Amino acid sequence: MDDKYYLEFEKPIIELDKKIREIRDLAGSSGADLEEEVRNLEKKRNKLQDDLYSRLNRWQRVQLARHPMRPYSLDLVSLIFDDFIEQLAKPASHDISNIDRILKYVRELQGTDDLEDDFSMIEVDFQ
Numbered sequence: 001m002d003d004k005y006y007l008e009f010e011k012p013i014i015e016l017d018k019k020i021r022e023i024r025d026l027a028g029s030s031g032a033d034l035e036e037e038v039r040n041l042e043k044k045r046n047k048l049q050d051d052l053y054s055r056l057n058r059w060q061r062v063q064l065a066r067h068p069m070r071p072y073s074l075d076l077v078s079l080i081f082d083d084f085i086e087q088l089a090k091p092a093s094h095d096i097s098n099i100d101r102i103l104k105y106v107r108e109l110q111g112t113d114d115l116e117d118d119f120s121m122i123e124v125d126f127q
Contacts, residue, residue, distance in 0.1 A: 005069045016045040
């Protein structure tokens with residue numbers, strides 16, 4: 001992950017990620033076996049991450065929720081299901097969708113005194 005996607009409170013994690021990357025690059029170029037050191041640093045990183053995220057204040061939680069690299073629902077669905085196909089409901093050209101019917105009905109009621117603040121009283125017939 002690029003440094004630009006880390007939040008301010010995640011700086012200690014950045015440092016450990018850089019160390020892990022450097023050791024892996026060094027091991028790859030020199031042929032040295034540094035897997036034990038990498039595993040130790042990864043354990044340290046995971047513990048630090050758990051500690052850090054368990055102590056977030058309200059603003060940090062908001063920042064995390066708005067993180068540009070957070071997974072979206074379709075990302076998670078693709079991890080759960082192998083053959084998921086997103087179906088977009090589009091009404092036929094001559095048909096009106098249910099939402100359009102509701103909106104049309106509400107607009108009609110807005111022109112009269114029948115519409116009050118309680119929308120639970122609206123009944124729509126879906127035929």
